[in-house]
Amino acid sequence: MADNGVNKGRRRFLVGATSVVGAVGAVGVAVPFVASWQPSAKARAAGAPVRADISKLEAGQRMTVEWRGRPVWVINRTEEMIERTREFDASRLADPDSEELHQPTYVSGPLRSVRPEIGVLIGICTHLGCSPLYRPEPDAVDIENWPGGFFCPCHGSYFDLAGRVFTNVPAPTNLVVPPYRFEGDDIIVGEDEEAA
Numbered sequence: 001m002a003d004n005g006v007n008k009g010r011r012r013f014l015v016g017a018t019s020v021v022g023a024v025g026a027v028g029v030a031v032p033f034v035a036s037w038q039p040s041a042k043a044r045a046a047g048a049p050v051r052a053d054i055s056k057l058e059a060g061q062r063m064t065v066e067w068r069g070r071p072v073w074v075i076n077r078t079e080e081m082i083e084r085t086r087e088f089d090a091s092r093l094a095d096p097d098s099e100e101l102h103q104p105t106y107v108s109g110p111l112r113s114v115r116p117e118i119g120v121l122i123g124i125c126t127h128l129g130c131s132p133l134y135r136p137e138p139d140a141v142d143i144e145n146w147p148g149g150f151f152c153p154c155h156g157s158y159f160d161l162a163g164r165v166f167t168n169v170p171a172p173t174n175l176v177v178p179p180y181r182f183e184g185d186d187i188i189v190g191e192d193e194e195a196a
Contacts, residue, residue, distance in 0.1 A: 048190065054118070055185035062134050064123065067189045071123035071131060072178055074187055077161060081136060082117065084147040085161045086110050094165045095174055102126075103177030104192060112162040112177055120180045120189065121163040127171040130154040136161065150175070 050072075052065045057076045064071045077085070088110075090096035096110070103112055113119050125132050132150035135141050141151045141158070149160040158166040163175030179192045 050189045051183075051186050052189070053185055054187050059117075060136060062136075065189055067178060072189050073119070073121045073123045073134070074189075075119040075121070075134075075136075075161065077111075077117050077119055081148060081161050082111065084138065088147045088160055089145075092166055093160065094167045094169075094172075096164055098164070098174055100173050102174050104179050106192070107177050110162060110164075112164070112174070114180070114182070118182075118187070119162060120177060120187065122176040122178055124176070125152040125154070125157055125171055126165065126173045126175065127152065127155055127157050127169075132157065132159060132175075 050065050050067045052063065052074065054063070054074055054076070057063050057074065059076050059078045060081065062073050062075045064073055066072070090110075098108070098112055107113060111119065123131050130152050132152040135146070135151050136148040138148055139146050140148065143158060146158075147160055149158065150163070151158055152171065155170040157169040157171035159171070159175055160166075163177065165171045165174050178189055180187055180189045181191055182188070
């Protein structure tokens, strides 16, 4: 069989060079495509933990921080508020023991908090997403033996100072407790103690 003037070495070189250029081009196209699957910096920041200084939060007061686009309430409960919440008639609450978990597993008891004096709740009603009003004083709303807590005027849902929902109201579940931890005088919302 005749070669007809074909240089096999040159042909192998051209095939190899074309294959390498094609592979580099494929990687060049794939890298931005795969990188586009990663969340943006804005999306990562929206889910990032939020740090708030609670050293100046006075007893009985509430502050609001934003985490994942939602208001998170940090409440500094007084001894009286703690006592009223612990002693409140559990038969008036839909889920007094928080059996439907809307909080991290390390948050338990009637106060639904790590520290009795500090309550942390997502400030969105579990009915239709309204923002309930903070009414910590006894009898601050028109309901018999009000222990203090949160009232959603939109549809009439009531929650105690631990975010537990009353019976016979539109809201189906307790207010959500987000993951959180303490670091000195700061509270870090959106990060569990184990993750630290």
